[in-house]
Amino acid sequence: MLKQIEGSRGMAEAIALCRPEVICAYPITPQTHIVEALGELVKSGSLTPCEFINVESEFSALSVAIGASAAGARAYTATSSQGLLFMAEALYNASGLGLPIVMTLGNRAIGAPINIWNDHSDAMAMRDAGWIQLFARDNQEAADLHIQAFRLAEALSCPVMVCVDGFILTHAFERVDVPTQGEVDAFLPRYEPVQVIDPADPMTIGAMVGPDAFAEVRWLAHHKQLRALEIIPEIASEFEQRFGRRSGGLLRPYRTDGAETIVVAMGSVNGTIEVVVDAMRAGGVPIGALDLCTFRPFPAAAVRDALRGARRVIVVEKNLALGMGGVLASDVRMALRGEPADVQTVVHTVVAGLGGRAITQASLGRVFAEGHAGKLGELHMLDLDWGVVEREVARMSENRRSGPTASNVLRDVGPSMRRIG
Amino acid sequence: MSQRIKFYQTGTLTAGNRLLDPETRAVQSSVDRSNALTSGHRACQGCGEALGARWVLDAAMRATGGQLVVVNATGCLEVFTTPYPESSWQVPWLHSLFANAASVATGVAAAMRSKGSAVRVVAQGGDGGTMDIGFGALSGMFERNDDVLYVCYDNEAYMNTGVQRSSATPPLARTATTPALGPEPGNEFGHGKNAPLIAMAHGIPYVATASVADLHDLEDKVEAAMKVHGARYLHVHVPCPLGWGSASDDTIKVARLAVQCGLFPLFEAEHGEVVRRTPIRQRQPVEAYLRLQRRFDHLFAGGRVDVERIARLQAIADRNIERFRLLTGD
Known part of the structure; x- marks a missing residue:
C-alpha cells in the first residue's frame, strides 16, 4: 500500500509486519520516532503478541534483546550514535552467541563535541563487531531492508544492523510502499532458532572458551559473514520477485559502463551522487557510481568486479577514522589489491557530511571533476574551512591554555550555521 | 594446613532433617x-557461592516443577x-556479560x-556483577517489576579477578585494592551500599536476605520468592x-557467625516493608567472626587487639540488631 509517511513510520510498519515478539526501546535522537511508532502499534493491540519494554539504557536494550532471542523470540531494538557505543560490549556478545537480533541504527555522529546530526561514525566504529551491516539509500529501502534483515539474520543465526541516515531518512516524508501482512508472512517464515534456552532440553549457552578453541569459534563467526555474501543477493532477488521492486543486495552500480571514474558511497547520499553523475554524463564526462548496500560483510569481490575498468575511484564517506582517513576507502583499496599492476586504480577518499554538514550537488560536482582530472589528493575533506582550522592550530601553538577547541572554533565560525547548505 | 574433615554436620540447625x-x-x-549445579566444577574447596547456587536453584527447580531458566x-x-x-x-x-544479567x-x-510460556527465570551474579557494574540494569529490572528472581551471591569482593574491593566489602577488610597498610588499614568505614535496602526502595514484591549457614531459611525464601510474580531479589551471604x-x-561456621553477630541480618520484605526477620538465637561478638578470617588479621597483629576499630564494626552489627529487631524477631 502506497503511503506518504515519515521514514521512521515506514520502518516501524515494516518491522511490525515481521511480527517481532520482543521490542526494547531506549530513546536517542534520531532513532526515537521508530520505537515510538512501534510502541503505539503494540499498545493499540495491532502488533500482538509482542512485549514492548522501556529499558533504562542502550546497554540494557540490547541485553534484553539478547535474552529474548536466546529464549527463542524474534527480537528487535534500535539506537543511534552514543547509544551504539554504550551497547558495544553487548553487540559483540550478541554476534558471538549467534543471536539473530535485528537493530535499526539511525546513523548519527559521535562526540565529543556532542552532535545529533547524521554521519556514519557510529556504524563504522562497530564494523568489526560481527553484525551484518546494511545501508539504506531511501525510505523505501529502509523499510524493505528490515523485512530482509529478519530473514537474513535467522537464516544465518547472526545479528543484522540496518543503517539509515539520521534525519535525512528517519525524519523525511517520502512515498513508501508498505507491504501487506500476507506478503511479509509468505516471505518471512516463523523464527526457528538453532539454539534455544528451554527447560525441555537444557543447554549451556555462553560458556567460557580458552586458547584451545577460541580461534576456531571466531573463524566460524567470520565464516558466517562470508556465507552472508552468498545469501544477501539470494534474499534480495527473492524479495524483488515477490514484492516487485529491487531493494538490498550487495551493491548497485549506476552508469558504470565505460566509466573512467566511479564514485563509491553508502546510504542516502547516493541519491545526490547519481544526480551529479547524470549531469556530468550529460556533459560528456565518463563517470559512474557504486551504491554499496552491504558494508559488513564487505563484498570485496563484487566491489572489484564493479570497479574494474575505472582509472579513478572516489569514495565519498561520512566518517573520518582519526589517524587514518576513511574506513570505506581503506576497504575499497583492499578490494582492488590483486588487480594486475597495469590496471592499478587510484582511490581517493572524500570525507563528507560529518556531523550533518550538507553534501551539496555543487560541492560533489566540483570534487568529482577535480578527481576525474587527476587533481584530487588521497584524502579530501569536502567543504572544510581551512581558515578556521589554521587559526585554531595557531592559537594552540601560541598558548598552552588555549581552551576547548570546540568553543574556540564555534566562536570563530560565528553564531549562525550559515555554512550549511 | 591440616583440617578436620567433617562427613556430616551436627547441631540443632542441621540434624533435624531426619x-x-x-x-x-x-x-x-x-x-x-x-x-x-552438579559436581565436577572448578570451585575452590569450601566455596560458599557454589553451595549457595546449588541450594537456591534446586529449591527454585522444585518450586517451578523444573520449568526454570537461569541467567x-x-x-x-x-x-x-x-x-x-x-x-x-x-x-x-x-551467560551473556558481566553487567547485564538482570x-x-x-x-x-x-x-x-x-x-505464553509458564517458564520462570532466575538471574544470578556475585556482589560485583550485582551491586556495582550491573546495578543500573538491576534497578531497571526492579522498577519495571519484570518477572525475574535476581539472586546475588555476596562474597564481599571481586574474587574471580583476585580479591579486589567491591561496594559490598565490609569496613576493615583487607583486599588486593584495600591493603592492610598505613594508618587506616583495610577497607574504609562509611563506604559501600546496602543492596537489599535499595532493592526494597523500588517497592518490589519480595526482597530477602539469606545465608548458607541456614539451609531451611534459604530454601523457604526461594520458595516464597517463586510463589509471587514480578521483580524479586534474594541476597545470599556466601563466604569465600x-x-x-x-x-x-x-x-558454614563463618557464615553463621556473620548472622549471629548481626553483621548480616536475615529478613524478608514485601513491597518495601520488612515483614519477617530470622531471630539471632545465640548472639556472638563481631570479634569471633573476624578472628576466623585472615582478611582481618591486621586487627590482631603482633598479639594486640585493635579494640577501637573492632568496636566501630561492632557498632554496625549492634545497629543492625536494633534496626531489624533481630534478638526477638517480632
Whole structure:
C-alpha cells in the first residue's frame, strides 16, 4: 500500500509486519520516532503478541534483546550514535552467541563535541563487531531492508544492523510502499532458532572458551559473514520477485559502463551522487557510481568486479577514522589489491557530511571533476574551512591554555550555521 | 594446613532433617533434588557461592516443577562452572556479560510471556556483577517489576579477578585494592551500599536476605520468592575461603557467625516493608567472626587487639540488631 509517511513510520510498519515478539526501546535522537511508532502499534493491540519494554539504557536494550532471542523470540531494538557505543560490549556478545537480533541504527555522529546530526561514525566504529551491516539509500529501502534483515539474520543465526541516515531518512516524508501482512508472512517464515534456552532440553549457552578453541569459534563467526555474501543477493532477488521492486543486495552500480571514474558511497547520499553523475554524463564526462548496500560483510569481490575498468575511484564517506582517513576507502583499496599492476586504480577518499554538514550537488560536482582530472589528493575533506582550522592550530601553538577547541572554533565560525547548505 | 574433615554436620540447625516430616525436609535432603549445579566444577574447596547456587536453584527447580531458566552474570560462578566444553549446569543456563544479567533475564521473561510460556527465570551474579557494574540494569529490572528472581551471591569482593574491593566489602577488610597498610588499614568505614535496602526502595514484591549457614531459611525464601510474580531479589551471604582467608571447612561456621553477630541480618520484605526477620538465637561478638578470617588479621597483629576499630564494626552489627529487631524477631 502506497503511503506518504515519515521514514521512521515506514520502518516501524515494516518491522511490525515481521511480527517481532520482543521490542526494547531506549530513546536517542534520531532513532526515537521508530520505537515510538512501534510502541503505539503494540499498545493499540495491532502488533500482538509482542512485549514492548522501556529499558533504562542502550546497554540494557540490547541485553534484553539478547535474552529474548536466546529464549527463542524474534527480537528487535534500535539506537543511534552514543547509544551504539554504550551497547558495544553487548553487540559483540550478541554476534558471538549467534543471536539473530535485528537493530535499526539511525546513523548519527559521535562526540565529543556532542552532535545529533547524521554521519556514519557510529556504524563504522562497530564494523568489526560481527553484525551484518546494511545501508539504506531511501525510505523505501529502509523499510524493505528490515523485512530482509529478519530473514537474513535467522537464516544465518547472526545479528543484522540496518543503517539509515539520521534525519535525512528517519525524519523525511517520502512515498513508501508498505507491504501487506500476507506478503511479509509468505516471505518471512516463523523464527526457528538453532539454539534455544528451554527447560525441555537444557543447554549451556555462553560458556567460557580458552586458547584451545577460541580461534576456531571466531573463524566460524567470520565464516558466517562470508556465507552472508552468498545469501544477501539470494534474499534480495527473492524479495524483488515477490514484492516487485529491487531493494538490498550487495551493491548497485549506476552508469558504470565505460566509466573512467566511479564514485563509491553508502546510504542516502547516493541519491545526490547519481544526480551529479547524470549531469556530468550529460556533459560528456565518463563517470559512474557504486551504491554499496552491504558494508559488513564487505563484498570485496563484487566491489572489484564493479570497479574494474575505472582509472579513478572516489569514495565519498561520512566518517573520518582519526589517524587514518576513511574506513570505506581503506576497504575499497583492499578490494582492488590483486588487480594486475597495469590496471592499478587510484582511490581517493572524500570525507563528507560529518556531523550533518550538507553534501551539496555543487560541492560533489566540483570534487568529482577535480578527481576525474587527476587533481584530487588521497584524502579530501569536502567543504572544510581551512581558515578556521589554521587559526585554531595557531592559537594552540601560541598558548598552552588555549581552551576547548570546540568553543574556540564555534566562536570563530560565528553564531549562525550559515555554512550549511 | 591440616583440617578436620567433617562427613556430616551436627547441631540443632542441621540434624533435624531426619526428624522432620517428609514435607518439611530440605530440598537438599532429597535424593530427587535436581542438582542444578552438579559436581565436577572448578570451585575452590569450601566455596560458599557454589553451595549457595546449588541450594537456591534446586529449591527454585522444585518450586517451578523444573520449568526454570537461569541467567548468569560473568564472575566466579560463571567461570568455575563452564570451562569449555564442559558444563556443570543441569538447567538451561545462559551467560551473556558481566553487567547485564538482570536485563538478559528480563528479555528471557519477555520472550516467555510473549510465547505464553509458564517458564520462570532466575538471574544470578556475585556482589560485583550485582551491586556495582550491573546495578543500573538491576534497578531497571526492579522498577519495571519484570518477572525475574535476581539472586546475588555476596562474597564481599571481586574474587574471580583476585580479591579486589567491591561496594559490598565490609569496613576493615583487607583486599588486593584495600591493603592492610598505613594508618587506616583495610577497607574504609562509611563506604559501600546496602543492596537489599535499595532493592526494597523500588517497592518490589519480595526482597530477602539469606545465608548458607541456614539451609531451611534459604530454601523457604526461594520458595516464597517463586510463589509471587514480578521483580524479586534474594541476597545470599556466601563466604569465600580464598578471599576471606578462612579455612575451607569453616565456610558454614563463618557464615553463621556473620548472622549471629548481626553483621548480616536475615529478613524478608514485601513491597518495601520488612515483614519477617530470622531471630539471632545465640548472639556472638563481631570479634569471633573476624578472628576466623585472615582478611582481618591486621586487627590482631603482633598479639594486640585493635579494640577501637573492632568496636566501630561492632557498632554496625549492634545497629543492625536494633534496626531489624533481630534478638526477638517480632
